[in-house]
Amino acid sequence: MNFTPRDDEEVDGPAVAYVNPWTELNLGLWMLFAGATLFLMLRLYVKVTRRHGLWYDDYILTASWMLLLANNALIVHEFATGYVLKDTTESWDDRMHILINISSCGTLIGQAWTKTAFGVTLLRISNQWQQWVLWFCIVTMNLYMVLKVFFQWAKVCDKESYDVWYRLNFCIGWQFRDSFKEGGNVYNIIMDFIFATFPWLITRGLEMRRVEKIGLCATMSLGMIVAIVSAIRIAWKDNGNERDAYYIWRNGVSQVWYSSEITGTIIVQCIPILRPIVQSFHTSLTSKKLGSTTDAQSTTWLSKFSGNRVSTGVNNNGTAMLADERGLGGDNNTNNDRVELRDIPEEPAESWREVPTSSWPLDDAKYEPEPLPHSDSWALPGGESRSGRSLDVEQDRGSHSSIGFDVEPVREQGLSPPPRRLAQ
Template identity: 30%
Template sequence: MGPVESMGPAINIAGWLLVSFSGLFLALRIYCKFLKHRGLWWDDHVLLAAWVALLVDMVINSYSISLGFGEHIWDIDAHNLANIGLLGQLGATVSILAAVWSKTSFGMTLLRITEKKTKATVWFIIVTMNLAMSMSALITWIQCNPVAKGWETMLPGSCWDPKVNAYYGVFSGAYSGTMDIVLALLPWSVVWNLQMKKKEKIGVAIAMSMGVFAGCTAFVKSSKILLLLKGDFTFEGYHLVIWGSAETAITIMAASIPVLRVLVREVKTATRRRYGESTNSDTYHKKSYGAGTVQRANTVTMVTSDYKHGIQSSNAGSFPSFVREDDSSDKSIIGAHKASGKILQTQEITVRYHERTDVRDMGQMV
């Protein structure tokens, strides 16, 4: 008897790498939120739930592999087939939940920065995508009567034609991938209307468009579903396990990338300070993206002069060059007429104002 062909080791390596990398991105996302004292929003909690579901799915898959999943059905101990079938249904359900939750999280993020028709579009995508994928998970459990016949084929009862579940799985997967791409493109119309530098707009839009890769992964996974109709589900199922995990992991990483831009900015700032680089903006402009407030400070120095109507001033900003007759009270106090050409008084003027709401919300998100 020749060696047993098994995809089990490949599933374990690929699956746990995807769980680890997506977990790292998610941890950095959460760290950036607390770094800016923003706390977690609903989209963060839903994305965290998606990662936990991905982790649970991988645990189920690893146990199933220990029973023979990844090998051809004729190479597996017959006593393990029922357990592998049950674990397969559980894993498929959890995998679908992980995928749809990760996509829902990004949709919830977009709801915070979109308005009117765009917001309605996002809501439509979230609702229909959840319905389509939830139905796909439900069919797995209702296709047989009794339910247990789904994994114990020798039980008396009946099941739907396997093509029903397979074809609907292709549809729901393709629809999910299409919605991934739509959600990835929506930020361009939103970002382009914000009061930001063009370079910054492009950076933010690209960062929020990484979901395109998740959509491509969903298409690949959908194309592999029909392989289950061959009857060798314990071997051919490895395609769905790997690509299903990749779909969720990539979505989590794509949803985290925009927030990680905060960490990149912090690293750049720390690098400039370390090497002694400074700019005028460091001296006169202090921006707090969390609070949406900009502060500008100017120092005005009054110097006595022979001008009849005022005291000459020197300033760091765009304030008037001379202080006119309304400074007479100051002159009477400091005795301007007795000390021509000398610095008499220095005033620091601070102006605070708030950024536009949409720009502030974008700053908080990314």
């Protein structure tokens, strides 16, 4: 069956009013176009921002998208300005026939260009013999498209309605014309299957993990879906299109089917390029999730080892001391201000080293530093302490921690050396 209307068909019986497919046509065409636009813009965005640059396949896809936009606008214009006849007694004028031929040629070119773009993409990652096969497919597919466009404007022998001024001055048989057009549709489906299976041949010799190979091939082989859709469309067309009330409606729906082949080919070629965006989104989502749970995890991770929470206070001498939340540690007889470990300012790196005793003031000469305990877990290499302040803690209630977190105690030896004691 051919969905291109013919005026020479005889209609028996009374006139039948046609159903207008205006709503279904616009929803189908523009929703598919919106999806193709979104994926193509994301593809170009990744190519530009990642500084990979645009290549021939990107330009071909962009040209196909522009052709798709113009063709959709032309089809909508046709259905708005006379394509939908009132009933079976009316027919199209020359203007409408010219617009129908132009939109049909636009569909043929769009089908060939989108598949050509995918073939050009495969050329970049294929070896020599694979490139010869791809070039054969690309050239023959485009030659078939040119011939179909050429025959679209030819006259049909023994058909008076096709012997008009706007057609080329030669004629072809009606049966040959239909067979050639259907053969082109079948050849497009074969090309979809070939291009969809090519990534499996190309990645077979690559040094990649099997999971990565399967993922890459699966995304690049989504064109198989387009081939299946095209096959369903051809089978649906073969059911016939009688001149009943839904004759025009089926013609409008067929335009959506043809557009789905073009938009689907654009989308499946853009999906493998969008991996950086998916990775960036996953990283951002993970970072937000970790940020919202960091405080809770940092205070509860060591709760398995102890039921006490450690905080710190500052005594009258300015020395930090640890105490648990239940008030079991520290000096309760003094007026202490309780602060968290995160609130203790960290001294600059210049103060990490011990000050020589020769440079001490005279009134502090009676103080001598005491060697660090062997088991001090906060000591730096060489027995030096990171902070000038010492943490006074009970001998049986130590803690491994870091500044900035309120953590649970671990029953080991104290965190830091005892304070300097008065020389005798």
